[in-house]
Amino acid sequence: MSDITVIILTYNEEIHIRRCLENVKKFASKVYIVDCFSSDRTVEIAKEFGAEVVEHEWPGNQAEQFNWALENLSFSTKWVLRLDADEYLQPELVKELNEKLPSLPEEVSGIIFNRRHIFMGKWMKRGIYPVKLLRVFRYGKGMCEQRLMDEHIQLTEGCAVEFEHDFCDHNLNDLSWFCHKHVNYAIREAVDLLDIELDLTGTAEMDENKNISRQAQAKRMKKHKYVRQPLFWRSFAYFCYRYFLKGACLDGKVGFIWTFLQGWWYRTLVDAKVYEIKKECGNNKEKIKRFLKDKYNIIL
Structure with missing residues (x-):
């Protein structure tokens, strides 16, 4: 397992959460589900996988919810990964993460992944791919910028490196x-x-x-x-x-x-x-x- 905690924000994500947690259990030491009082089976499924579920009222946007988690939850790992319930890492990226994370120099505070969009069951290889997003950061050295839209993880110190492989944004809704x-x-x-x-x-x-x-x-x-x-x-x-x-x-x-x-x-x-x-x-x-x-x- 990698020295990494995964934070997943959820609300009625039973269609996605099992797939997501099956993926992150391959590399994460700890998983937090920050849920907004889901009325479906999201919490039940998350607990089946051993994730720690914390209920917190929606503050109005993703950035505030994620930063609340950083400020109020307990972290024992060096690294944090932000992941949405409808996202998952490709096997090649899981392997790359497990192999490279322990040897990164101290000045590296963030890791950038390539995001691929899966739409109607098909990888959209052209148009906007690859979208490069900083999703992993050293605990205490990153936060989510406060924006209504298009918010990103922002490093407070250090630099970022890019990994080679992809994670997927693959929503299963119609x-x-x-x-x-x-x-x-x-x-x-x-x-x-x-x-x-x-x-x-x-x-x-x-x-x-x-x-x-x-x-x-x-x-x-x-x-x-x-x-x-x-x-x-x-x-x-x-x-x-x-x-x-x-x-x-x-x-x-x-x-x-x-x-x-x-x-x-x-x-x-x-x-x-x-x-x-x-x-x-x-x-x-x-x-x-x-x-x-x-x-x-x-x-x-």
Whole structure:
């Protein structure tokens, strides 16, 4: 076993949790399930696998929940891995982790993995793969940055190294669930874009100073450029970039569905939310913040 504790945030994840825990038991010394009072069999299954379950009310976003776990749970391992219930490590990555983790130098505080998306049972090899995410860090030397969307693990000291192999984001729910999830994401993504454009929170310029993965930093900077493009045109251009230039068109019908829904439909919905907010509030920052609080219970 590796000297690593896994933290998994859950709410009604019985469809995924067994697969996830069967995977992490191959390398983890300790597993915490931080659950939000699930009404299905998530907790029951987790306890079957010997995971320690801690119930904690949802604070409003993933970052706050994860950081609460870091601050309030007991850790006896040197390393921490953040994993979602619908994610798992490929066998090659499990082997790489077990072999390399004990010999990493002290100045290395984080490990970056490649994430592959499995959609409708198919690996989306083109379009956005590989997504590089910092998911493992030395306990006490990392935390989750506070964002409504696209939050990453941020190192507080030390540097990160990249591992060669992949972990998978493989959700087993149907297309209706997938679309509904993105409808819920859209308002938070719209607020994130408005924050970059108008600096609603006074933190827009801090992104470039954060110790996150190089790819995540580059993606964040591209988002700053994306914000300056015209509404609705930018979502179409993003779809074309992923589908044609990045080769998602070679992934068949499933590749089209994936890229259309996530790369055009969702991005258009986000722009529609931005348009709705600006139509009501213009560029008045205080008015936007009041509108978000009253309409969506989002407090900036």
